[in-house]
Each structure stands twice: as structure tokens, then as C-alpha cells.
Amino acid sequence: MPDDIGNELPHVLNVLWGRAKPKGRGRTPALSLERVVAAAIALADEEGLAALSMARLAERLGCAPMSLYRHVAGKDDLQLFMLNAACGPPPEFGTAPADWRGSLTRWAVELFGVYRRHPWIVQLVNSPPVDPGQLAWLDAALRALGGTPLAWRARFSVVMLVLHYVRGAAQLLTSLSAEPEERADGAYAALLTELAHPGRFPALARAIEAGVFDPHAGAAPDDDFRAGLDHLLDGVGVAIERAAQA
Amino acid sequence: MPDDIGNELPHVLNVLWGRAKPKGRGRTPALSLERVVAAAIALADEEGLAALSMARLAERLGCAPMSLYRHVAGKDDLQLFMLNAACGPPPEFGTAPADWRGSLTRWAVELFGVYRRHPWIVQLVNSPPVDPGQLAWLDAALRALGGTPLAWRARFSVVMLVLHYVRGAAQLLTSLSAEPEERADGAYAALLTELAHPGRFPALARAIEAGVFDPHAGAAPDDDFRAGLDHLLDGVGVAIERAAQA
DNA sequence: TCGGGGATGCGTATGCCATACGCTTAATGC
């Protein structure tokens, strides 16, 4: 009886998966879960996750702080809903696309865009995904590898590899470009030049000299992301060839 | 005059980089920065980053909460010191080791160990590294590639690739195994089986069936980590061969 | 047409949190 399990699920999950019963009685709601979540996402986008408090969210919605708790059980719940809504639908491709590399690249680039648009997502992923939004992305990535001879465990490993890369790259780029107004654009590069003396950190000093941290030298950030992704997918290609020969 | 720049640095950085002047006068300190940081690390290790508050830290040290502020300027400062201290020294290898793959593997495995021992590190990296501890690791990874024909920018890209993978893998493993006591070990797998119906998430459902999320089936977590790392380094190898031929 | 059940909106209160300010205390060097 799988439905029995459903009854034991936390209420958040039942709502997320559309299992909550409609109520239809009582006072007409001025707020809705969707409005609350959308406002929370907008607030986090604009002012960062640290600025997201129930009080400030209520202020933005023009209601009292405690009103929010009629729609979300607590701040953790709210963040789960935010996560589910902010990632949006994954790119579409069939169950076993012929071009795994193109599909996975598209997946990674779009996910990168999501993380760049909503940088707070990276900060609040502390537990494995349980919402339909994130699981849809996971499913899409696994489907991108559907045409390859890899075993399921290997496919999962590859997807995690790409996911971690996308997350890390987005986080790095965000943290580098999000120095608010206190410092100029290349402040980090200048700071490193001052701190990383060649005697102590020879390789780092050479890398800095080469302009690795200089945002204006070299390629655009998105190109850097693509280059790293290509390295990564080269490795996946090796694994796929190996699996095909076995 | 580079020393002028030093005077403009935030005080935290001067302390981190050993540029703070000794004082020598006044009441003998009962606390020390080292003791405060060590206690904070222990607290975060044992009870998680969320449980780290100035009050609880003071309690653990047997002092009043406000005493801590004589050694750190605030909680952010404290966390920077924690980051610097917790990562420890990176593995040793020369400036241009012959075996880049072995060196980088060792680097990644040891860093993975650090993240597993101090899971909170992953949660508080929001800005680029400015402390000697983290920069030493960065330098070591760049040195691991010292014998390859890659350009500096490409080396940096590879290091970031590996770094992101290590971070992500550690975070995933921690979040999967850290379900405190409320649920059994394979609870997440069971939950997914319930939620991810094959009609909606075909690939995910098949992956779950294949036991991807089952902690007892298949390889040990560390082996999974090594397998993913090998995929990744295969890709790096491709890039290195390409650079050698050019 | 009109109660009454039921959910909504929210005022109040509690307890934790970081931390600014300034007083007390004690060690150093003259």
C-alpha cells in the first residue's frame, strides 16, 4: 500500500508533489504559497540569502510576519519551496538522445544559467534533492546519457561530476563578481598579488602574473566555464568508449 | 611601496599573514586566538555549523561571550580563521613533479579527507580564498601540474575542476550520511522510490532500481569518489596530450 | 436569509542571536 507511505510523509513533501487536498472552505486567502515563494525568490535574488528574513519578506508582501506561517511551516520549508520553484523545468530531450555530449552540454549550460540567476541556490543545498523541480533536472541529465553504454551507476557518477562542476563554477564566478561596491573589479587579483609572494607560493604567484585572476584579461567567464566543461566531457567520452569496447 | 598597501589591509588579513605586531603589555591573556579557533572548529565538527554561536563557544571555553571579541572582530572573522586553520598543510611535492596525475590524485584525496572531517567548510566558502591555508592548497595543486605543457590559465581551470568535484562529492556524501537518527540509513533511497514514479521520471526511476542511492549496494563511497576523480583526470589527460602536440 | 464551522490574518510574547559600549581588573615598565 504505497499510499500509506504517502500519509507518513512530511506535509511539505505532500504539497510539493501535489498531494495536498484542496480546502475550499473558510476565509478567502489574500496570500498564496505561490506569491510567498515568488516574493522570497525575488528578495533572495536582489539582496542575497542573508537578507531573506520572514519579517522582511512579510514587509515586501504587505502582510504581517506571522501570516506567512499559514502557507509555510517555517523558514526551512520556505527554502525548500524556493529551491523547487527557482530551478524551473530542465531542457527537453528524448529518453535516449543520440548526441549525449550535446544534450549534457545544453543541460549544464542551462543549469549554469539558473545558478547565475539565483546564486543563493548554491548556498542552501545541504541535503539531497526531494522536490520535483530538482529531481526533474536529475532525470533529464540521466536521460542525456540514455544512449550510451554506461551502467546506471556510472551514469549517475557522470551526472554528479557535471553537477558539481556547474555548481562550483557558478559559485566561484558569483563570489568573484559580487564584490558589491567596496572594491573595484580587479581588487581580488591585486590583493593576491600583494599576499602571495613567490617564495612562499611559487606556482600561485606565476599564475597571478599570467593574469589568471584578472577579470579583463583572457576569455569571458562563460567561455572559461565552457572550456572546463569540455575538459570534463572529454573524460566522460573516454569512459564511454571504454564501456563500448567492453 | 608595497608596505603601504599592507597598512590598508583589513586587520584580519594582517593577523592571518603574520603581520600583526606583538603587544607585550597589559593583562596576561587567559584566552588566545588559537584556543578560540580550535574550540570553534571542534564545536562545528561535533554539532555542525548551525550550532556554532558566540555564546555556545564562550560556554565551551569557560569565558563570557564578549571575551571572544578581544581576539576576533566578529563571527565572520572567526570563520575565516577557522577556514584557514582547519584545512591544514597540503601534501608535499616538488615544483614540477613528473607524475602530475599521481600528485593531483593525492591532493584531491587529501582535500576530500579534510572536507569529510570538517563538513562545515563547504558551507561557508562564499568568497575567494584570501588566507594562507587555502592559498597553500591552491599553490600545491598548481605545482602538481608544473611538469605539464599546459598554460597557466589552463592549469588553473583544471585545478578548479578538481576542486569543485572534491567539494561537491564531499558535500553529497556528508548530506547523505548525516541523516542524524530520525531515519535509517537507506531512508533517502526509499523516499525516492516512493516519489519518483517511472512515468514522470523514467531515467531516475531506473537508476533508483539499479540501487544507485542504496548505500549498501555497490562500491564504498570512497571508491565512488575515486572513480569519478579518474573520469575527471582522464579528461585532463586528453587536454595535456593535446597541449603537448601543439 | 441567516447562523455556524473553519480557515485566514495577525498581535503578542519568548528566547536566541550578534554585538556596541564602557567599566573593572591586572600585568608591565618606569
Next chain:
DNA sequence: GCATTAAGCGTATGGCATACGCATCCCCGA
């Protein structure tokens, strides 16, 4: 021994999440 200087910390403030309970208002059945 006394001035100087920094350490330790008591108190207070303002923000935070959120438990609890009441007032409000709407749908539904009579």
C-alpha cells in the same frame, strides 16, 4: 608604587524565528 595599557566581561539593543491564541471573514447548509 604608579601610570599605562590591554584583557575580561556586564549590560543593553535590536533583529531574528516562531509558539499561541484571538479576531475576522467567508462558504455552506438550513
